[in-house]
Amino acid sequence: MARQTAPKRRRRERGSIDPDDIVAGAFELADEVSIDNLSMPMLGKHLGVGVTSIYWYFRKKDDLLNAMTDRALREYLLAVPLPKSEDWRESLTQYAHTMRKAFLSNPILVDLILIRATLGPRYSELGAKHIEGLVARLVDAGLTFDDGFDTFSALQLHLHGSIVLTRLHEKSKASDPDARTYYEDLAISPESTPILAQAAAHGHTGGAPDDRNFEFGLRCILDHAERLIESRNAEATPRGAA
Template sequence: MPAGTRTPLSRERIVDAAIALADDKGVEGLTMRALGRALGVEAMSLYHHVPNRDDVLDGVVDRIYAEFYAPVVGGDWKDELRRRSHSARAVIRRHPWVIPLMNARSTPGLSTLAHLDAVIGVLRSAGFSLPMTAHAFALVDAHLYGFLAQEVSLPISPGQGVQEIADGIAETTDMAEHFPHLAELVAGHALQPGYDFGDEFEYGLELVLEGLERDLRTDEGGQ
């Protein structure tokens, strides 16, 4: 492309810019005017490619779903769901602002639909009945998104933050005297070398999968 030639505007380019803008400013900063500035065009130019902001958000969510690992129908269902959950967590941690949007769009895109279909297919091919498939999908996603919502909002990171919070509490009260159970957990676990709250994700996921495996055995013969 000759020097000085602008890349043509397209819906794909708009979605790319929207994700970058939200990564920088949060979803509340993702306005059509700000998006136009990021692309070097007037906001009105965007409407030749997208009808409104909702369509941009639909495209953003669909692009995020496209980054998730798509579980393989017919594969070991626990391995496939485990890999999918870890992949989704890694993607969303790069774009934490998207959590409230993931299941809130009323016009899902093709990548979203393909991903949902793959997860359902994995469960059905493993022998889950339709009701159990719905239960399993809801439970796996409740763990995924619930944990992520907590993880990305915590004021701590591996090796950082816990001591500062504990010190702040100690300035106002004697934690060991007034909150002995909390003090025990903080001192005996959270402040120990190598502590990472993120490790709780794996523990919870395995509990979910083990519980579903148990229920699958009792659900045999379902439709």
Template structure:
């Protein structure tokens, strides 16, 4: 007779340590902090139950008493860094408040470059994630929109930040791996682009580049992206 599959259960619904026995030697906060240290230093792919157990000084199998699955470990990590938000009381200016949260999110993801890979609705209902969502909904209280649309707005804004930061991180990593300077790389690519545009095969691109006033201001582009995400739901 085959055994029954384990019942699905979120990590937050479980006691700090499964089963009976002595007082737990480690808290979830201890485990999350160890995993975050590893990911910050060596990337998310370096995070394993064995590596975290080694960081804590316990056996790998012992760690499973606290964290049954690796996905649970990831959820603990996302929740731990989500505690870094400064979620002060809303000012009443919903747009300014949400822009502040978005800028904090960008800074948080740069402090923890593995975060964009773990950004998922699956991990969206941990204690600190709920605190974040509650704050964003409070910021949107002055806006006359259905609650569901407000949740979509928050998700859209988070998506813009995550996508933007993921590209920034990937670009920085690629730059570090170049066998020559970033300026040389850009010069090479611009020269190739100009050679292709000059063929006359891309008139629309040629017109667009002709209007270019110089290098893109990435900070300004980020702010415009945030503003457009908000404008897609509410126009002042």
């Protein structure tokens, strides 16, 4: 179970805390007790201030979580520049790996951005421009507008889905160490399910959001995009051209 208390700081003087201090303290506390268990009274104790000092800036927990989400986007995700490679496939592969690593290394990002999924106006706009640049690369590479958008949408769904499944499994394990997912509970035996038994022997786990399955899914999406580009280029090449 997640811990419900955090070490107390020395109590601050009245008026000695500001919104940045509160948000920073909220990240510290959430790292110990999780976003779900974070509360304003608990945060006040963690920061060494009365809870009214927090409510002065953030009237409810959702307001605080919105501020945490904005900071998370600014410092962890939007701070990551778009891939510089001119090769569209390498660019999207780098993007997928960078984003997946950033999320999996900091579970609070997943809770705030992917699971809670509430963005402030400024970061909604920046996030849209981020996606715009990546879709533009696909269109520049030779995809139609529709195929370019659908390709990035599929990649983003694959990326975010694998990250969220990993995080939900971690949260289940934190509350119940014996918790198991559907792919861990399959009854596999050489007699009843020989194909699944052979797959397990070769290190496959069906449906698991692990590195192997993520890479295969990513490769399938990019391979399909590459075939679409090749087909479009072939249609554009005049007959008899070298």
